[in-house]
Amino acid sequence: MANSLPQNPRILIVGGVAGGMSAATRLRRLLEHAEITVIERSGHVSFANCGLPYHVGGVIEDRESLLLNTSESLGARFGLKVLTRHEAIKIDRENKQLVVRDLAQDEVVALDYDVLILSPGARPVVPPIPGIERALTLRDIEDTDKMIAAVANAKTAVVIGGGFIGIELAENLRHRDLAVTVVEAAPQVMTPLDAEMIAPVQDVLREHGVDLRLGTSVASIESDQVTLADGSTIPADIVVAAIGVRPDVSLAVSAGLELGPNGGIAINENLATSDESIYAVGDAVEKSDPAGASRLVPLAGPANRQGRLVADVIAGRKISERPVQGTAILGVFGLQVATTGSNERTLRAAGVPMRIIHTHPANHAGYYPGAEQLSLKLIVDPATDEILGAQAVGAEGADKRIDVIATAMRGGLKASELVDLDLAYAPQFGSAKDPVNMLGYLDSNLTEGLVETIQWHELDDSRPIVDVRTPAENARDSIPGAINVELDGLREHLDQIPAGAVVYCQVGLRGYLAARLLSQHGIKVVNLDGGMRTWRAGQSSKAAPALVG
């Protein structure tokens, strides 16, 4: 057992949801004789916080189904003492005591511990906007009940913040027939994704009646409206603040525990804080990304994993805490939006060199009914071929591709090794060359020098541009200044193609074929990565200048 703990150690856990309850139940499986007490401020433990927006929208109808366990069931099965409506208010490190307030009785008690685990999670950011007191936030069951009551009498809603929770709430408030406006200070929603990947997300929101106000902020909140920075007003029976979360470090700070560079609790590779009797997990702590940098990653998977690992450490088992890639997914009006690792914007800001690949395959064989187009982006270290990140957007199959790439990253596969993945295939599920394999082929073509590509935001009028699609496609939509020489007649019109030109097609494939054909005739060109589709998506994004700059 860690730190030569007594035979029946007294273990206190602050926070009874993802990280805290994973730790508690794993501890019981390993230490039958430990005295394990969970202290939880809200009225519930072990609830499904990721399901809360869907209960607001009525998609998850039964409130009870969000309550995965109760104090009683956890007591019966795991012998846990669970104190709900109890708030930990102070850590007395010298005497190894946790001071706890019983919120129902308004009584304060001091509990002894041999080991203390902090899993207090994160708190919604509440910006200092006049009138913000009226804004609702969503973190627990009590917040959900409050929001449902407010929605019942509302016709209009303003959601401040276009991140995961803001977008999930916007969708669910539309399910409740409210007129919904999302106000986002960034020029796009869902900033974990890059600008050119986000167009379908914004399109689907608008198609479903969500009014997006991007690149602006809320200046004040009045009783029935909000006022934006430009002075315009939006009716708002309810206002939701979904600007993001900050690690809840109040207890740790008052106890003098060290914080990391991003304001989360600093922990070592054994999840111990700067006090060796106190461990911390979940949204409240700093995590390492694959490059070794400290990050805040407020997601359920890492919190649950750390909860289990900390129990292992306390029980004296060896662990290996892995970097957190930040793999995440959002569903919005039938669209899947998934990401893992770093995005282009943050890597570019950090001056990291990268190779980028866009592709737009069907999620399964195109001849099988119901095929849907996916947009995939892979970001690779050009020196090592290491996968730095990936993004996928589509009606189906984005989840599977990002999970496969996340697994490849965890296993240390190089981008070109994605071609070797032996993935399940039948026409209704994928393609004999799965989109993930295709990313590997595209990467190999680039590393082997078979083709050179240019990104949508690198295209300017310094090079001639050749559209190799059909004249009909060219007539529908084309890049200004491009000449049209269709791929199928290219061999007869080689004299029309200037060396150094950019060739493009709809999604990048015909452009690649043209580039290969032309290079073998001694005409070197570059292919527009992801074709017209990626270029057009990038143009429609207001975030492009920030990315280029």
Ligand SMILES: Cc1cc2nc3c(=O)[nH]c(=O)nc-3n(C[C@H](O)[C@H](O)[C@H](O)COP(=O)(O)OP(=O)(O)OC[C@H]3O[C@@H](n4cnc5c(N)ncnc54)[C@H](O)[C@@H]3O)c2cc1C
């Ligand atoms: C609406 C919503 C939707 C989400 N959807 C997803 C999703 O789809 N996918 C995903 O990966 N992640 C999602 N998350 C994030 C995920 O829920 C968190 O990353 C995860 O729950 C973090 O676990 P944790 O143990 O660190 O904190 P939590 O699970 O938040 O638990 C912390 C608990 O500690 C309690 N607490 C705090 N301080 C004290 C104190 N002093 N005394 C006593 N108790 C205290 C709090 O009341 C809270 O219940 C969502 C979160 C929310 C709010």
